[in-house]
Amino acid sequence: MIDATNFKPNINKLTECRIRQILHYVVYCYLQILADKKTYNYAVKGKIAKEEFLRNGLVNDYLQKSYNKNYFKQHISDNPSAEITFHPEETMTFINRETKKPSTDKIDIAVWENILQSIWSGKTDDEIRFAIECKRIERLSDASNYTSDMEKFCNRNHVNARLPFEGQIAFIENRNISHSALCIKINNILNNYKSIITSSFLGPIAISDKFNGTYMSIHQRNTSKSDFSIYHLLFDYTKIIVY
Numbered sequence: 125m126i127d128a129t130n131f132k133p134n135i136n137k138l139t140e141c142r143i144r145q146i147l148h149y150v151v152y153c154y155l156q157i158l159a160d161k162k163t164y165n166y167a168v169k170g171k172i173a174k175e176e177f178l179r180n181g182l183v184n185d186y187l188q189k190s191y192n193k194n195y196f197k198q199h200i201s202d203n204p205s206a207e208i209t210f211h212p213e214e215t216m217t218f219i220n221r222e223t224k225k226p227s228t229d230k231i232d233i234a235v236w237e238n239i240l241q242s243i244w245s246g247k248t249d250d251e252i253r254f255a256i257e258c259k260r261i262e263r264l265s266d267a268s269n270y271t272s273d274m275e276k277f278c279n280r281n282h283v284n285a286r287l288p289f290e291g292q293i294a295f296i297e298n299r300n301i302s303h304s305a306l307c308i309k310i311n312n313i314l315n316n317y318k319s320i321i322t323s324s325f326l327g328p329i330a331i332s333d334k335f336n337g338t339y340m341s342i343h344q345r346n347t348s349k350s351d352f353s354i355y356h357l358l359f360d361y362t363k364i365i366v367y
Contacts, residue, residue, distance in 0.1 A: 142240040149196045151332045153186035165366040207238045218280040232258040248285040256291035267309040281347040288352040295361045303337035303358035
């Protein structure tokens with residue numbers, strides 16, 4: 125796997141700029157869901173798992189729509205030639221730390237952007253993906269499932285190039301759980317999580333001036349011992365989900 129720490133500061137700074145614009149777009153689409161008063165009814169999801177049902181709605185109904193992508197080009201990206209695509213349930217290969225054998229890593233949402241690809245084109249022939257993992261939060265204890273995805277980011281030795289930035293989305297389904305309360309719970313878990321080396325706990329960051337549920341944390345890859353960042357989008361889905 126490409127060790128991105130070798131390319132600081134220029135490539136990482138350019139990469140971070142692109143990632144923040146991508147995340148701004150994801151937040152924009154979430155706000156569009158709220159503005160449209162769009163709902164997702166679990167009663168009609170069929171055999172689709174609830175987490176996948178919500179993810180597919182975000183990707184197929186909003187992130188991948190051409191008019192939203194045009195908004196990204198014109199109002200969010202600093203480059204009007206930016207092209208962006210979102211791929212749910214994309215797979216990559218990693219080497220299992222215990223068995224030392226190849227295993228499949230399923231990415232909830234894999235993001236490709238041509239400007240991001242061009243930044244890394246001189247360093248790798250791989251197609252660059254920004255990975256976003258998703259988790260439903262029905263109760264505060266579900267924060268443990270959320271941190272399990274963070275552990276995967278730390279432990280998995282990917283065969284192909286992996287960016288020093290990862291993304292996570294929480295679909296908060298309980299009106300009694302605020303994004304700040306979830307953040308505190310996650311940090312409390314991380315404080316005692318021995319297999320996740322945390323350099324910086326979740327702290328609020330500004331991605332969009334219209335949404336304040338965005339956070340960032342910094343951790344260490346247990347495989348390469350290099351630092352990487354995780355961006356956290358903690359979305360209130362209580363008005364979006366119908367039971």
